[in-house]
Structure formats: structure tokens, C-alpha cells
Amino acid sequence: MKTHVKALVVGGGAVGNGIAYHLAKAGWDTMLVERDELTAGSTWHAAGLLPLFNMSYATTHIHKYSVDFYKGLEAETGLNPGFYVVGNLRMAQTDARMDEYMLYSSVAETAGVYHEFLSPKEIAERWPLVRTEDLKGALFHPQDGYINPADVTQAMAKGARQLGCTIERRIQVNGYRWTGREWIVSCVRMAEQGGNLVPTEESFEIHAEHVVTATGNHAQRTARLLGIKIPAIPVEHQYIVTEPDPALVEWRKTNPQHPVLRDADAKWYVREERGGWILGPYERNAPARFLYDVPSSFRADLFPLDLERIEEEYMSMIHRIPSSETVGLKDDYNGPICYTPDGNPLVGPAPGLRNMWLAEGFSFGITAAGGTGHYLAQMMTEGEAEIDMASLDPRRYGSWMTTEYAARKNEECYEHVFILHHPDEEREACRPLRTAPVYDRQKALGAQFGQVNGWERPNYYGPADAPAGFDHASRSFRRGAWHPFARAEAEALRETAGLIDATAFTKHLVRGPGATAFLDWFTCNKLPAVGRINLTYALTPAGTTRTEYTIVRLAENEYYLVSAGAWTAYDADWLRKCAEDRIGDFGWIDIHDVTTQWGVFALAGPNARAILNEVVKDADPATRLSNKRFPWLSYRDIELGMCPVRAVRVAYTGELGWELHHPIEMSTYLWDLLLKAGEKHGLKLVGARAQNWLRQEKSYRAFGNELGRDATPMEAGLDRFIDLGKDFQGKEAMLATGIRSKCVTLLIDGPADADPWGKEALLLNGEKVGRLTSGGWSVAFGKQIGMGYVRPDLAEVGTKLQLRMFRETCEAVVAEDSPYDPKNVRIRQDG
Template sequence: MSDLPNKARVVIIGGGVIGCSVAYHLTKLGWQDVVLLERKQLTSGTTWHAAGLIGQLRASSNMTKLARYSAELYLGLEAETGVATGMRQVGSVSAALTHERLEELYRNAAMARAFGVPVEELSPKEVKERYEHINLDGVTGGVWLPTDGQADPANIALALAKGARQRGALVKERIKVAGIAKQGRRITGVDWVSDDGGAQGHIECDMVVNCAGMWGHEVGRMAGVNVPLHACEHFYIVTEGIEGLTQMPVLRVPDECAYYKEDAGKILLGAFEPNAKPWAMNGIPDSFEFDQLPEDFDHFEPILEAACNRMPMLAEAGIHTFFNGPESFTPDDAYHLGLAPEMDNFWVAAGFNSIGIQSAGGAGMALAQWMEDGQKPFDLGDVDISRMHPFQGNKHYLFERSKETLGLLYADHFPYRQKATARGVRRTPFHYHLKEQGAVFGEIGGWERANWFANAGQEREYQYSWKRQNWFENAAAEHRAVRENAGMYDMSSFGKIRVEGPDAEKFLNYICGANVSVPAGKIVYTQFLNPRGGIEADVTVTRLSETVYLVVTPAVTRLADQTWMMRNKGGFNVVLTDVTAGEGVLAVMGPNARKLLQRVSPNDFSNEVNPFGTAQEIELGMGLARVHRVTYVGELGWEIYIPAEMSGHAFETLWEAGQDMGLKLCGMHMMDSCRIEKGFRHFGHDITCEDNVIDAGLGFAVATGKDDFIGKAAVLERKETGPKARMVQFKLTDPEPLLFHNEPIIRDGKYVGYLSSGNYGHTLGAAIGMGYVPCEGESAADVLGSTYEIDVCGVKVKAEAALKPMYDPKSERVKA
């Protein structure tokens, strides 16, 4: 093993398709001293037995961009490397067996048009024309994606590895990483041992990339990094050769959990069953290499029985192979990519949830570019490893959640669908009070949050649909309470980061676009910007004292936002502390919010003493609290921060005081419908790291006159040139259709973009959407001078457009 170097620029751990792709793309960018270590043989983990389906359409624009890149890359790899990838664009048909599934497919088709993916909606008869062997019993329609394809997974990985080698990468098999050395927040090198135990050594390196697939969790632990994923058994069968069977499109019948792929005159039938079988709870055997797991025909039999009816030729064909192999799955069915929050030079590309082949090319390209530039090439929030919270690495949690996540790939992807497994992990101080009052909980980042409140006698559960769901009127009543009287809801899950030290003000002025040189008690709405002027975080900053600030972030991004602050701390003398669990937070919002607070506290809540954008310490009942006069729903109101131990008392005091004035408990669905009426942006949907703060319409929150801050030059440049796109608020003229997100925006008859978010505006009386309209060189008047439609499930619905909020554009209600 003397050819292994003592030093490298980067060590990639894992020789599956992902690791090979990262090596390929780093060398393509000109990187030298790239070393890839594979514990056994290339592809011997899960790559070798993948089905090799190459789908073009993913759940967001950027994920679709990466999938399309993969397909284009694989088409050209053979010419570059001489290794055949077997890539064929045979197209794919997805068939629906219910009207709900058909709406999902047709909404996906509309999304495909917005993302530039060729697509065609199919009637049942047209499904049969595209896939002659299907039995149409129960088929309601389908979708045809002509550029989808299939390929040879192992050969794709080997081609990528060869391409990397041709440009100087060292790819070594039968070398296991046995340990990872670190100093502070940096990896310094990796310890390796040969497969036969006869040699060992250490490679000093500048960076490590964890591409270890189902071993990714274990490799992460070596570095003190959380990589939540768990292996599950994944089944498929391959038939004997079927006479006369020629090249066919890929067929997906998600309502039967099945996909079908023709390969060399045989049919491969694979399954994503609703109740999966987690594997290797006590660790993956060290000898694992090209291994199969024991057959479980009883588990697969219901899938096969339905498939023989759907594809009658299967009933006549013999089974050549019954295969069971492991795949790794993450808690939210999105893969892990990016720089680990715990370390500053440990990267992750793992947990690909059975879509590793179609994702590998794009994921490798995106990660390599991120490593090269030191910042994301575009928004990767869907898959950024920093979205994962520490508890999600808990083995029991992963075991329970993975039973569900495999099946969710083919489950109905209803809006607002909640995970059913591994629930109840994180609860706010008000959880049982809310549960007593009829709360129906959703989960985000492990937090149980009241999404809506059931009426007496109403079932406390979601009944999913693409139409108005069973809670629609409940949320409407909560919405009206906030607009017309008073509503109270739990915001405890929102992240709270305490920033303190002699340099707190200087540090936050460098991190934030706004000026935080304000008196104690003042609240500043601001963004963390990147050097391109894109938005890394959307927060409020409250000055508590001369040396202490509180940064409040969205619940899911707390870790990412704190990590961004940590990585940009430089020489500033500050301490960052997550204090989220230390305080419960109740929001009291609505025209009568002041009246309620005056009932429970002797403090003064008038505009003179407590104007909008200020905080004050108060007495509440027999306890203490701090009130922040801010709002995310566009009404007069306060967020009340209460020490955790006094939170129960505060809730009971407020709830009792509000009984005779009609105080209503509200949930997160209300908050979202109110905020979209007011045109407030939702981080991760409306604003991301690739959306310039000027284009987002948030230039008012940036103090360009202050000393240097991250992104200042980019903001000044965009102010000079004018926005390249504008965030526009849309209201459908028909009150019936619903908007969620990704519906295409049609301007003067042409597709120009898609909605970044959508909800129903119960006060405005129709569905509301927000989305960017390209407008380089155009004025605001030009943008508003066009006619707009939104494509809802293939139907073009007229929409009114506005750049200012359609609800209370002057914020008179907020400042009342």
C-alpha cells in the first residue's frame, strides 16, 4: 500500500456512485491530490443492485436541475471514458388509480412545464398507447415524461471513477477508513487499514467527504458529525426472458407501490411498500460486499399479486431473480449534501433514498462547486445536511422513521401531509394545554406544533386531499379571529440564539444586512446575506442590553443559522448559545390583543411606551415575561417570551382572561395563510441563498450606509442595476382553486416562473401565491402592466398581481 500518499487535498470515503461522482467533478474543476478510499470494491455497497431509473422531475426547481444534469452527463460519459453507461432515454409513464393521484400527477405535469421538463398528460387510453402491456382496470389517467430513462448503475460509477482517474485522482479499493483525526472544528486526516489488515497508515488532508452510503452514519460518528440515515430492505424481482418483449418506457404505478423496467427482454418489478423493513439495527456486517439479504416472499407477495393483475404477462413469466438488498433512507426522504454543521472541512453526500443513480451526477457537481467556491452554487436547502437536528441521529428514532420513509416515495404526496412515525420527540411547554383544547399537531424538525384546532366532536386527524381538507374551515375561523378579534398560538419552536460579548454589536452588524446599533429593547428585522447578496437567514434581532442580543430564527433553520454565525465569527469576541428550550413563546395577535394583555399585566402596552418593533419586560399573572411587539400575521400583536418554568402559568392566565372576549387558539396553518395575505416572505420557499435581497423586495431591511457587512457590494450593485426579478403577490380571480407552491406563472401567455409559496387568503377571498417574475431592465410598472395566469393542475386561472401587500399595504393595523 506504499502508493497511498501521506497527504492529500481531499479524501473521499466511499466508492459508490456518489463518491465516484464527487471525485469526477472535483478533478474536472482542476483539483489535484484527490484520494478516494473504498472499503471493499467500487459499487459493492448499494450502487451495484440499484434499479438504475433516471427520472427528470423532482420536487423543486433546483433538484430537477440536478436530475437533468445527471441524465445529460451519463449520456456523454461513454464517449469520454470508454465505459458504457447503458443510458437510454426510454421515457416513463406514471399511471394513477385514483382521482386524487391523478391530480397529483397533473400538478406535477404543470410543475414540469415551469421547470422546462417535457411532459404530457395522458388519458387512460393514452396510457395504454404508451405502455401496451398494462391492464387499465381502475386507471384514471397518467403522465408521460419522454426524457426519463434507465441506465446501468455500476457502469455509471465505474465510468465516473475512470474519468476521475484520467484527471489524476487516486482511487483505491480494499482500504477502510478506521478513524478520523480532528483538531477543534477541523479534520486533520484519516487513519486507514487494508482489507486484509496487513497494512495501515494515515493521510493528512485539508478536507474529507463522507460518501459512505449506508455506512455514512457510522463514518459521521467518527468525526463527531451527525449524518441521520438508516438502511432498509428493498425488494425487486426479475423475470425470465419474455418472448417478444421489446424496449419499453419505465412504468410507475405508485398506488400499487410498484415500478416496472424492461431490461434485455425481461421485466424488473420493484416495490416501495408502505411499511418497510429496517435493516442492520446493530450495525452492518464488516464483511458486507455485494451481499444480498434473505428473501421475504410473504412481505413482497401483496405487491406481486397486484402486479400480476396490472401486468398480465407477469403471471405467465417465470421469476429469474428475487432480490433483497439494502438502501439507506433519511428522516425526511431527502438526501444529505454539504458542509457538516459540526466541522468546517467535513463534507457529506449520503443517504440518497433509492434515487442515488439519478441524483449522483448533479449532487457530485453541486458539492464539488460548493467545495471550490466556499459557498453553495444555488439553493440546496432541500438537501443541505444542516437541516438535520442532533436528535435525528438517534438510532431508535431512525429505526422507527425509516419504516415509513421508504414507502413515502410512492405514497400520495398530499399537501400538509404529516409523518406518522417517530413522533412526539420535541414538545413545547404548552403541548398538553393545547392538546386539551383540541390541537391537531404537525411535526417539523422534530417539534410537535399545533397546526389547527378541532371543534368539539370533530376527529382530531388530517383527512388528506388536493381539495379543501377537513381542517379548511377550522383554519378559516382561526384566521378570522386574528383578523377581527384575538388569537393566540404557540411559537416556542422558533429558534432563539443568544449573542453576547463585548463585540456583539460589531459582529451582528457584520453578519446582518440591517443596522443593529439600536437602543436596548429595540427589535430589528434583518437577513444574513452571503457575498452574492443572497439570503442565508431571515431573522429578528432584539437588543436585550449593551452586550446581549437575541436572534430569533425559523424552527428548522436554527442550527443552520447558528452555524453560519459561527463560521463568520472570525476574531469577534462573542459567544453564541442556543436558548430555544429556555423560553416558551405565545403569540397574541389581533385588534383586541392589547385589551387582552392589559387584563393580565399592569404594564403599559400603548404605542407611546411599547411601539411596534420594541420589547419590554413585564409582569404576567403572578410571573414574569418579555413581550416583543412584532408580527408575522400582519395584525396588532405581541410575541410573549416566558421562562419555561412559568409557561404553564402564563398560558392558563391568558386563556382564562380571554374567555369572555372570544380569544381563539390558533395553529400554524392560520399563521401561514395570514402571512401570505400580508406578503411576508417564507424562508426556504420565497427567499433562499440564491435570491438577491433586492429582487426579494427586502431592500428596505438593508442599511447600505453602514460599514462593511457580508454581501454589501452585491447589494449596492443590484441597487444600481435594478432587480433581475421581482417577488410578486398573486390572487386568483376564481375563489375555488387552491395553491400550494410550484404552480407555473404565465405572463402575457408565456411561462415565466413558478410560485414559491401558496395558501388560501380567507380575508381576501381566494388562493394567494407568491413568486418571482423575471424583469431585467423593466420597471415595476412594466411588471404590473402585464396580464397573469397561474397554471393549476393544467388549468390556466387568471390572477391579479401586486408588488405591495394586498392586505393592509401601509401596515396601519400592525401599528394601531
């Protein structure tokens, strides 16, 4: 048996074999080890559905790749993966569900996923066993269907072996040790004894440059062995198989199989199975299992069925397929399926570790296996995938995440598989958890909170005592109940002043003899002088955008870095790893995550200076906050009342403003002080949704939207923040990439009751030429606004494009960069 390989994959389910196949295809010497038999985990009892439907841009690409890849496996390997291309029919009982499908249609269009819309009449004509009189319509994917999980896994395994991969069964990993160059993986041979797997006396080590864990239900054991946190915990999923349905048997004598049927509003899927039906519900109160470990006796086992828990879904199947009412039950399955708190798998580098890659938390593992292998192999062998994989990165969860949190959120995620996926959705489990000191004050003032990285953050402020019949929790794919409140906040910030709680910002202190040289290489812009700030970007080695930073230079070799609040662990891991890699070149560097030490209030608007002048303590009131004393893009240590503040002259909304970074324990004092001072100056509290609209009016790119690992800063139109006169990480790759697409701002004439969400395809004469990455409402222009990427030849101001909203085509015109106040007169105004 091999003991030295380039890449070791741990886990022999569908996902592990998909990764092993693609690493071997890329030319890496690859080995896969499995503690039991291939498919012995959740793969064996999976229903094998292959839904293309997904609201995530990255996951849609992964699923599409899998569906296309599986269709060619038999020709390559000689093994039939059992792919039944019967299609997938998602039915809708409500207008809101049809709105969801129309929004998904935008995502599918950007990813090139074919789909159709069907009316109830068309459904009834094609599949008369389905009751349709209470349906609004359906979304149909004719190119997917279902597959035999064991067969497709074995086909990928054979393909991997043909490409040179070694696959070993009955090997359990008991430890990992990093030497600085490679992983030494401690293993033991397993044997069957009395129906259980037990370790033998045969132990050995495998040396690997890279390790990928795809351990499924055993993710918590993997986390302990690696000394990290992995929020992948299984939840019970049950499905039942009926006896043959005589009506279905008769139908099949002259007709093809039904598509996989999904009645999303009833929370189930159904497909044919040997003349009968498989019903898979996503019911309430399905419990998380194996929070800490999988019992050694649990192999290809199941849990007892809980029929009472799925009674409602079972009855709704009978309603939708009346012929199933008299059919008996033949088989039942209740097994563990892994979830994560947001439903997306964990794919990418393990936090804090070198050459350790995670592929965990797959609730749709059969669908994702091929695509995950493809894109993860690209990341490992080429440095980056061709699509931005940040939304799946394991480091999107920080060290604050606990087992209890993951278990409860994963249960919620399971329950929400078929609950409407509103873009303004805010799920309630495990909240509030991380709160700024002013949380209770904000709540009393009508704050309606969203959650980012566990932090509670006001999305908007509504009346604390909402009138009867008004529901702040209502959601919509069009303009929700929150829209007029956010609009009023945006208008107030443009006209008077607004106060935004930005405490969730990620903050790092970087200092030491090597700090200046390191940051100069780490980021693409010039470093600011002492007392000044600069906007800059850290690039990937592939030349794409890895992180956006506001850098505040506190001293010659001391810097305060501010980045997006959703990405604290993601940014911290990359920052530290890059510093460690170059410590021999630049010298000692001290890096601290100080996110929870500093609160941040953003005060902006024409009256912002007047408000601060009410409370700032300075010897010369006439020049306290003037441009001469405190120019744009500078910082000063000031005192507001009794609170010491690191004030930064910048505003993400494009108005005169300051970010007020302060000791977090003084947040309540400073909050009260600012609100009192702002009373006579028209100060209004502003949430994240209004801020998102305002930053688009200034064409300010947002990380995770316009900025990501699939576009360079030059493609993002950030040339003014790139110093080509210096050397920096990713520079040569960025220049070699050239301009494949350009980021633009568009003003849109859309429907009267809806705004774009940033998921829509951009069209020219019906041809897809780009996609939106952000969208919303512009109070400055009185119409919808969006940002996105288009072909370079279409990025000229005035170019007329189209986008589709609710299946209607709208006109979108490319605007100048920063269409609101393009010369930054307002942000520089003196006083």
C-alpha cells in the first residue's frame, strides 16, 4: 500500500470519490481512504435526487457541473451510474412561490441552466395523475432527475482508479500531524467483528502534501482530530417507499416516468420507484444527531421512523397524487444527512491549517459531488476556481460558533429546505447571540435586526409599536414591508444626517518591524501616510480580489485594518498565513483580531459635522472638524464627551461623514450622546438596507457582491486603487488575466412594485452578456439601481441593456461611475 502521496482524500462517499476523481484527473498522485465500505455513510440511503434548483450562484454551478458530468461517466468507465433523466417539476400553490421561481430563474439564466415554466393546465395534460386545480404553475427542469447513489459513487471510484488514484477501504484515520512540509496521517486497519467495525493491531502512517476531509457524518470527529470547529452536524431525514400504485403501473405501460415532483408548499418531493412512489418530506422538528461523535456500532444503519412527524406531508402527497391514497407502505428510511447553519457545504481551506482542505456538510451530496470535486481540484491545483467559492468557504464561521449553535441552526436549515427562500429572509433560531452594547436601545427604538456573522445588526428601523395588522417579519420577493422605512432612512441621510451601527466590521491591528513592508506587498494600493487612510485590496495569487481593506496608519509601523463584518475568520486566516509565509522577507509582524474590542458608529449626511461639533472636545471650536484640521481620508484621535474615539473621515454612503471607532464598553454612552446632539439637526437612525442602496449610488463595490475571487480589481474598475509602480501579491497574474468583463453601475426602469436583488442576468437583444451582483432602489434617481459585470465592450456610459424581473424584460442603462455626486463634492464639503 502507498504511504507517500500528493493528496489524500479521507472519506469514501460520493463527495470523497468525486474529489479523488478530479484530483487524479488533474495529474496529482491521489489516494482515498475509507473507514468502512465505499458509500457506507449517508450516500447509501440517499434518495439520489439531482436538483439543479439553487439560489446560490456558486452552488448552481456546482450542481450543473455534476449533472453534466454524470451523463458521461458510463462512456468513460463502463459503469452505468443509474442516471434517470426524467426532469424535475417544482409546483407552486401560491403567487409568492411563483415569485420565488421567477427569482431563481434569474440565477439559472446567469449560470446557463435550462428551465421552463408550466401552467396548471400544461401539468395536467402531461401528468394526469397529478392534481392541479389548486396550483399556480410550476418550474420544470427537463435535464435533471435522479441517480443511483451507490452506482454513481462506484463509477467515480472506477474513473479515479483509471486515472491512477489508489482507493483503500477499512482504514480509519486517528490523527493528523503537520511537519511544515507535509501531513503525517496516523491510520489503523479496521476489521469486522460481530457486525461492528473494530481497529486491528495494524497501524501505519500516510505522508501527504495535501489532505481533503470528506467525512460526512463523522465531521465532528474530524474537527477534534484537527483542533478546529466544523459546523457540519447531521439531521434526521426520513422518506418512505410505497407499494406499487395500480394507476401508476397502468400509466407507465404507455408513458415515460414522471419527473421528480416537488410540492414545495407542502414540503416534500416524490419520485417513482418500481411502480410505487418515494415520498421525502422536510418536516418540522427533525432532530440533529451525532453532535459529538458517531457511535462505533453505527455503520450503514438507520434510525426508527417517526411517522407522526411526517403525517401532514404524507396526507398532502395523497391530496396531490390521489391514486396514492390506497397504496400501502413497503419500505422506510430515516438516516442522517449532514447540514450546515446556512445550508451551503463547507468547501475550501481549513482555518489555521496548511494544505488541509474541507469538503463537509453536504445536505445534497449526491448532486454536489461531481461539481465539488471539479472546483475544489481547481482551487488546490491551480490556486483558485473559475467561480468565486467564498460563499462555501469553511472560514465563513468564526471561533464563536459552538456545537449547540450548529445543531440548532442545522435543524432550522433542514426545516427551511422548502420554506420560501426570500432574499430578505432572516431566520430566527439561536438569536440574538452576538449583540453590541446598544442592542436593547436599538430594539426599543424600533430596530428590525438582521444577522451577519452571528452579530445582530439593524436592517431598518420601524415603529416599535407597529399598528395592528402590520408585520415586520413579513417577507416578499417584491418590496417588503420594510421598504418605505428604508427609503425614508436613505432620504434622511442624503438630506440631513443618519447614524449607522457598524460594530460588526472586522478589525485587525497589524504592527511590528515588518508591518510596513509586508502590507505594501500584501495590498495593491499605496500605503497611507501616518494619520491618513486608504482603500486597498489584497489579491489572491491568481490576481483576483481576496479582501477589501480600509487601512488606517496609526504610526510608522502600526496599522488598523477594517474589512467586511461577515468575513472575520476568513480575513484573519488569510492575513496570518500570508504574513507567516513572508516573515523571512519582511521581519516580525504582530497581528491581532480586535473586532470585539471596538464599537463603530458611522455618522454621515450634510449635518454630520454640526452634530459632532456639539460634543467634540477641543481647544479651538472654530476649527474642530474643518477640512484643514480633519481632511477627507484621514483619521484623528478625538474625544466626544467622555468617550475617546478613533475618528475616520470616510463614509460608505458618499456623504460627509465619519466612522467613529470607540472602546466597545463605551458604546451605550456614545450612542446616547450622539442621539441627543442630533435631535436638532434631523438625525435619523439608518439600517443596513438603506446603506446598501446608498453605496450603489456611489458605485462603491461590496465584497461578496462585486468583489470576489472570480474578478480582478482591474475588472472591478478599481484602477485608481492599484499602484502598478510597486510589487504586490498577485500583480503579474492580474495583469496576465486582462479584462474579461467590467463592473458597471446601471439605472433600471423596472416594475413598480419590485427592485432587483442582484441575481439577475443582463441581456442584449436576448443574449446574456453579464449579470447583476447588487440591486435596490435609488432615492437620488427615483428608480431601481444595480451593479454588475458585463462584456468590456458594453461598459460604456449610456449603453442600453436589459434584465429580466418576474419574466418581464426591463431596460437598464450603464451610468457613469458614482452617478450620485461623481466629483465627491458632498463628501469633501467643508464647514
